[in-house]
Amino acid sequence: MTTKFGILSACKTMGRKLGWGFALLSVAATFFLCNSALAVPFTWTDTVDPNPNRLIRWGSSFSYTHNLTDNFPEPSFVPGQDIITGYSLTLHLYDDRAGWDEFFAPELVYVNLPGIMSDGFYNFSMTNNQFGWSLAGLFSLNTFGTYNVTITSILGDFFFGSSTLTATGNRNTNTASVPEPAAMVLFGTGLVLFGFIGRKFKHS
Secondary structure (H helix, E strand, O other): OHHHHHHHHHHHHHHHHHOHHHHHHHHHHHHHHHHHOOEEEEEEEEEEOOOOOEEEOOOOEEEEEEEOOOOOOOOOOOOOOOEEEEEEEEEEEEEOOOOHHHHOOOOEEEEEOOOOOOOEEOOOOOOOEEEOOOHHHHHHHHHHOEEEEEEEEEEOOEEEEEEEEEEEEEEEOOHHHOOOHHHHHHHHHHHHHHHHHHHHHHHO
């Protein structure tokens, strides 16, 4: 009984001095920082490299998906537990050097990626092309751990050599310490109840 009234008294005192809103924010921030301490910087990579290389003909498309959740033997990305803050896509396409299209039209290839700003055309004068990130791509990676790519030939035939997705962020190294949603709800409910109890004692 003494312990119970001691806790209530402490809650009342903290609520009076700091205000319950600030107190709740302080506890929540501390709880978040404790879990953040378990996160370490990490880089995930996934490569799509067909063998033999895929021929993409004039007017056709080729779609594939990078999946960071199946990265064996390297640690895989776990949506809802790990966080990706940035990424880049490195694409390798090359001319087939054959066919009648070589005589009158250069290859023109459109690369469709999540989000509008990240889309672009492939430059065959370079061995590899690197494409940037978008909010839609970042959302897809953090939510599902996947990234969809579609390559479309507008002019000419060419080969798809490889595609490498490199994502950087923070990996949680202790899954046992990640709070379950139900536990978080109980935690928050308990704080609110302490707030109401403290207010009741203040008015009594």
